[in-house]
Amino acid sequence: MNCNSVRKYFYAFIDNELDVERNIEILAHLDMCYECSTKIEIERVIQNRVKESVLSISAPDSLKRSIAVMANPRPSFFSSLKEKLFANGVLKPVGAFVSLLLIITVFIVILSYNMQNEAFHIAESEYHHMLMNDMETDIRSKNKNAIKGYILDNVGLDVDLPDFRGNTKLIGASLSTINDKSVPLVYYMIGNVPAALYIGRDFDLNLSKAKRELINDMVIYKTDGDCGDCKIISWQGDDNQYIMISKINSNRMIGVLTSI
Amino acid sequence: MISTKDELISHIDSIYRSALYLAKNPEDAEDLVQETFIKAFKFLDNNKKIEYEKAWLFKILMNTFINQYRKSKSNPPLVDFDTVESYHASVEEEALNGPVMENKEKFDDLLDSEVKGALEALPDDFRIAILLSIVEGFTYNEISEILGIPIGTVMSRIYRGKKILKEELRSYAKGLGYERRQE
Ligand SMILES: [Zn+2]
Numbered sequence: 001m002n003c004n005s006v007r008k009y010f011y012a013f014i015d016n017e018l019d020v021e022r023n024i025e026i027l028a029h030l031d032m033c034y035e036c037s038t039k040i041e042i043e044r045v046i047q048n049r050v051k052e053s054v055l056s057i058s059a060p061d062s063l064k065r066s067i068a069v070m071a072n073p074r075p076s077f078f079s080s081l082k083e084k085l086f087a088n089g090v091l092k093p094v095g096a097f098v099s100l101l102l103i104i105t106v107f108i109v110i111l112s113y114n115m116q117n118e119a120f121h122i123a124e125s126e127y128h129h130m131l132m133n134d135m136e137t138d139i140r141s142k143n144k145n146a147i148k149g150y151i152l153d154n155v156g157l158d159v160d161l162p163d164f165r166g167n168t169k170l171i172g173a174s175l176s177t178i179n180d181k182s183v184p185l186v187y188y189m190i191g192n193v194p195a196a197l198y199i200g201r202d203f204d205l206n207l208s209k210a211k212r213e214l215i216n217d218m219v220i221y222k223t224d225g226d227c228g229d230c231k232i233i234s235w236q237g238d239d240n241q242y243i244m245i246s247k248i249n250s251n252r253m254i255g256v257l258t259s260i
Numbered sequence: 261m262i263s264t265k266d267e268l269i270s271h272i273d274s275i276y277r278s279a280l281y282l283a284k285n286p287e288d289a290e291d292l293v294q295e296t297f298i299k300a301f302k303f304l305d306n307n308k309k310i311e312y313e314k315a316w317l318f319k320i321l322m323n324t325f326i327n328q329y330r331k332s333k334s335n336p337p338l339v340d341f342d343t344v345e346s347y348h349a350s351v352e353e354e355a356l357n358g359p360v361m362e363n364k365e366k367f368d369d370l371l372d373s374e375v376k377g378a379l380e381a382l383p384d385d386f387r388i389a390i391l392l393s394i395v396e397g398f399t400y401n402e403i404s405e406i407l408g409i410p411i412g413t414v415m416s417r418i419y420r421g422k423k424i425l426k427e428e429l430r431s432y433a434k435g436l437g438y439e440r441r442q443e
Contacts, residue, residue, distance in 0.1 A: 015399075015400065017415075043422070049429065049432065053376075054379075057280065059273050059276035064269075066294070067272060067293070070294075071266070072265075141287070142291075
């Protein structure tokens, strides 16, 4: 083999892609040809540098955490809600003794916060603010797990986010303050109407004037916002309380929340 | 051998690196990685068996990327560069159209600038083949599987891609005392 034909095989040689015979031919040539062995050394040095440089990139910790969360999902509050509401694809009628027990428990827990509905007011004014400002999100993503990771990193809350049907899109999230606590706000577009979802632990909600809808064993509270246009729904998840605000009517909100 | 989710997760850095080069900005890269793992976990949950998990994950990554690319009409179509001539033409065109990368600063921080520049000089299709070969150590056969292209195309992309890389990084090699003679 002459130098030119040897050099044609340089990359395949470095990459171990040659058959045994050709490999031996190349090795033999490199042994006696100073020029070729220098050239192949250069190729190796350059490739190693590219390799080392690219290998120094690693995935961000927040991404690693959210992938780890995805690998071992807890049963989601929303998926169980969906199952309860939509057995056989039809909204099941209210009833059952279990439901009654649950509503009593939830009610006692929530009524013990017998205070002003500051959270609703703040949530609504934040929603208006958001409409005015064209939604200033801290993170923009349509990916549920990216948003979950962001909330876990910044507020330390491990939250369930609902699945929505086709015409509802996740947009992003930001942080807000309600009752001196940092509260994550998740933004959606329901059709072309924005909606905001507030998630937290200790909203001081007084729900005595809110309408209660008992859909199987889930209690969903419905109320009007101060502006009259905004509708608010609220419910208690496994760990967190949820407040959702939008200008679409509350039954439609409940609808998109639970149907897929 | 049956892979576990933990074994899949052990490849996250590799997947992220390639996603970053495909999506060209960290935010989209993260979404791409998430999608890839969601699909992979779903597959595992259905108790399906995987032969060689790293190559398999990369194949999911590529498919996810290509599907997203097709869906978003705002992005330019995937160009198949198969001649060095079209490569030069494309570099000029790219210069005219301005930088492709969003969040360029963030991306810059991640890689030493010389290598980054050299990799950017490569056409997209060459670059991914080169990364799979040099960085991730896949064989030509595996790369052909991952990218869904004939092995001959893999070989020519790698051959030409590595030549371009060498041209771009020649001064570095010189600095190390190689290349005394230059023809
Ligand atoms: Zn020679």
